[in-house]
Amino acid sequence: MSAAPLPLSLLPMTASIGSTGELLIGGVSLLDLVAEYGTPLFVYDEEHLHARCSEAVNAWGSGVAYATKAFLCSEMARLAHGHGMCLDVSTGGEMFVALRAGVPAGSLIFHGNNKSPQELAEAVRCGVGRIVVDSFDEIVRLDELTREGPRQDVSIRVTPGIEAHTHEFVRTGQADSKFGFGLESGQAGDAVTAVVSCSGLNLVGIHCHIGSQIFSTGSFSRALEVMAPFFVPLGLEELCLGGGLGVAYVEGEEAPTITEWAEVVRASAAGAGIPGEVRITAEPGRAIVAQAAITLYTVGTVKEIPGIRTYVAVDGGMSDNPRPVLYGSGYEVFLPREAEAERPRVADLVGKHCESGDFIVKDASVPADIRVGDVLATPVSGAYGYSMASNYNKVGRPPVLFVADGQARLVVRREGYDDLVRLDA
Ligand code: LLP
Numbered sequence: 001m002s003a004a005p006l007p008l009s010l011l012p013m014t015a016s017i018g019s020t021g022e023l024l025i026g027g028v029s030l031l032d033l034v035a036e037y038g039t040p041l042f043v044y045d046e047e048h049l050h051a052r053c054s055e056a057v058n059a060w061g062s063g064v065a066y067a068t069k070a071f072l073c074s075e076m077a078r079l080a081h082g083h084g085m086c087l088d089v090s091t092g093g094e095m096f097v098a099l100r101a102g103v104p105a106g107s108l109i110f111h112g113n114n115k116s117p118q119e120l121a122e123a124v125r126c127g128v129g130r131i132v133v134d135s136f137d138e139i140v141r142l143d144e145l146t147r148e149g150p151r152q153d154v155s156i157r158v159t160p161g162i163e164a165h166t167h168e169f170v171r172t173g174q175a176d177s178k179f180g181f182g183l184e185s186g187q188a189g190d191a192v193t194a195v196v197s198c199s200g201l202n203l204v205g206i207h208c209h210i211g212s213q214i215f216s217t218g219s220f221s222r223a224l225e226v227m228a229p230f231f232v233p234l235g236l237e238e239l240c241l242g243g244g245l246g247v248a249y250v251e252g253e254e255a256p257t258i259t260e261w262a263e264v265v266r267a268s269a270a271g272a273g274i275p276g277e278v279r280i281t282a283e284p285g286r287a288i289v290a291q292a293a294i295t296l297y298t299v300g301t302v303k304e305i306p307g308i309r310t311y312v313a314v315d316g317g318m319s320d321n322p323r324p325v326l327y328g329s330g331y332e333v334f335l336p337r338e339a340e341a342e343r344p345r346v347a348d349l350v351g352k353h354c355e356s357g358d359f360i361v362k363d364a365s366v367p368a369d370i371r372v373g374d375v376l377a378t379p380v381s382g383a384y385g386y387s388m389a390s391n392y393n394k395v396g397r398p399p400v401l402f403v404a405d406g407q408a409r410l411v412v413r414r415e416g417y418d419d420l421v422r423l424d425a
Pocket of ligand 1: 067069070088111209211212213242243244245283284285286287323327383384
């Protein structure tokens with residue numbers, strides 16, 4: 001176990017160290033933010049978000065979509081759309097938030113393996129830019145919905161039969177999948193036939209998504225090679241490779257940049273015989289938002305069990321970040337009061353929920369002087385943390401701040417006790 005300080009490369013891009021060793025993001029001291037907003041608290045570096053969106057648009061072109069499932073609130077929808085990105089929404093709820101934030105329906109790409117008839121009707125009615133068709137049942141529903149009105153642009157989600165090197169729960173490209181139409185089984189071809197026979201549907205492209213948190217650009221090249229022989233004869237204008245680019249969460253991990261990802265995919269596309277005029281696009285989520293945010297907690301107890309283990313318990317846990325419990329995902333831990341401190345002590349960072357499995361980091365390296373009342377931080381927590389947060393044990397979800405140029409603004413407020421009974425009859 002390394003006692004090394006936190007690798008600063010994991011922090012948001014405007015992170016800096018103040019005169020007393022404390023961490024600032026966007027020119028704002030994290031400890032000052034905690035004094036004002038309390039903990040747990042999600043803090044996003046707005047400049048980092050802008051930089052990643054702009055990189056995505058430069059790398060992939062303006063059709064590139066931000067996968068809102070990674071993190072969505074009204075401000076995030078506006079920020080991504082402001083860069084010319086489309087928004088990938090996969091439920092009526094995500095669609096509603098994006099529309100209400102002012103994103104035009106034409107910039108929405110509607111995903112989902114089991115879109116309800118109502119969601120499909122809403123999508124068609126408001127005129128979403130694209131519906132990514134995922135099942136034969138959906139084709140029947142869409143046919144009925146679009147016979148009368150203007151034609152709806154759709155693409156078809158295909159599962160290329162690729163096993164990406166990532167956690168089983170976030171792998172989606174293999175033949176045995178609830179998503180899309182299989183290539184090998186011939187169902188992808190049948191879906192094309194079914195869609196083109198619907199007078200109200202306009203097939204514009206093919207889509208695939210092989211999984212999430214993928215470090216090897218080679219997996220995407222492989223997907224392209226498998227997709228090309230199916231895609232090219234169709235003569236369609238767009239091929240979307242989905243999201244899935246991995247990010248570094250802990251010391252020693254390295255991930256390709258969005259730019260490198262796009263370059264490798266483009267080179268593979270040319271090699272696989274995909275005509276130059278085809279729009280090759282993607283829909284990154286994690287790579288846009290993960291590293292932009294850190295989560296702040298307060299240490300409530302430090303429990304040393306002699307000869308066994310030390311537990312450091314904080315005021316959040318699996319309700320604001322279920323990823324460690326769901327996927328065994330790793331995070332680093334540091335104290336913003338002294339961000340570059342050595343971390344020689346080993347402790348389990350746990351939450352406040354009523355289960356033993358409620359951990360954030362097992363065997364975490366922490367500073368020797370960690371103590372009750374300390375504000376503690378987990379970096380790279382901007383993706384699938386807030387978006388998968390829950391009210392387990394009737395814990396309110398934390399607020400979300402965007403910080404930039406020495407200012408913080410609240411983009412999602414903290415849930416209070418009243419919010420916890422808002423839906424009760
Ligand atoms: N496009 C489609 C069709 C997707 O299903 C996903 C993610 C994305 C794009 C964005 O993938 P990203 O670039 O963020 O990897 N909760 C899990 C991740 C689940 C991803 C689901 N689909 C986690 O916390 O790791």
